[in-house]
Amino acid sequence: MEFLSGGTLAPARWAVLYAAHPWLERYPWQLCRYGKREYLCRFREPVGQLLFLLEGRVSVSLTPPHGRTHIITWSLTEGLICGDVEVALGNTTASADLRSEDGALCLSLPIAPHLEGLREDNEFLRYALARLSDQMIHQSIYTANNLLFLLETRMAGYVLAYSEDGIFRANLTHTAELLGASYRQLSRVMRSFTEQGLLKKDGDSWRITGWAALEAMAADMEQLP
Structure with missing residues (x-):
């Protein structure tokens, strides 16, 4: 992962993001880039940041002891992809592997200094709840289809x-x-x-x-x- 020193989004892009997700504007995000097939976080390893996907495709997966990776879902659209569960539950480790497909551009925010603020931010919490609910529906459908x-x-x-x-x-x-x-x-x-x-x-x-x-x-x- 590389933080883009001095890198920033065009003002028009920020305006679109803030219009769609006003809570983003309240926090000091940094722009970062992940390389092809690079992990954004690993299962049971520490998670110290929120990640908001701007560009790219990220897989959410688990790899059991037998070694065959099971992809739970894909994050294909702009939105929060890492850290929301950790903020909500107080977890300090990842609940799955997140890995970029061909590279990913993200906004990054350290969780620790903003944890209490995020937990009291109703707009952020509503957004996180809606996104997690959508992911749960997708995963339920994938699981049912795979079984039936x-x-x-x-x-x-x-x-x-x-x-x-x-x-x-x-x-x-x-x-x-x-x-x-x-x-x-x-x-x-x-x-x-x-x-x-x-x-x-x-x-x-x-x-x-x-x-x-x-x-x-x-x-x-x-x-x-």
């Missing part, structure tokens, strides 16, 4: 949900972790989709060629809001 549906069904829904203009791009290793499968299992599913004419491999991406069939396959699965 075959990998083929889950992957069909995932392809449809995360494609752009009919093109699906993803790291299959990370996607397998998110769907509770192995890379080998997911590779077989993608190969099957290609052989059935549902997808066409195009370099490091896949073009959807059987949209209706994928929709029918994923129709019974609960969709993320």
Whole structure:
């Protein structure tokens, strides 16, 4: 992690942030950048800062003793991603691993000197509650889908949900972790989709060629809001 000395956001960007999240303006945030695949925090290790994601994609995961990482969810949108649980519960260690995908730009605020202020800041608390509730809903849906549906069904829904203009791009290793499968299992599913004419491999991406069939396959699965 690198603090961007002298670095700051453009005034227009601050104005947008403050309009959406007025509580941000009450605290002395620092701009910091995390590199590709760098951990923002590690499970059961000390958490000393709030992190507000501005740019990038961050995975939330756990790695049990057998070594296969299980991705709980992704933080894809602008918002608070680290420290909110610690502020609310008084924890001093992380409840999961947070790791940047291709790098992440964040605002950072040390928790210790601002802990009491944050706990008395109703605007911050309402924001944190809403965001944690949204994450809980997403995680509940992911868990239910992983338990109730075959990998083929889950992957069909995932392809449809995360494609752009009919093109699906993803790291299959990370996607397998998110769907509770192995890379080998997911590779077989993608190969099957290609052989059935549902997808066409195009370099490091896949073009959807059987949209209706994928929709029918994923129709019974609960969709993320």
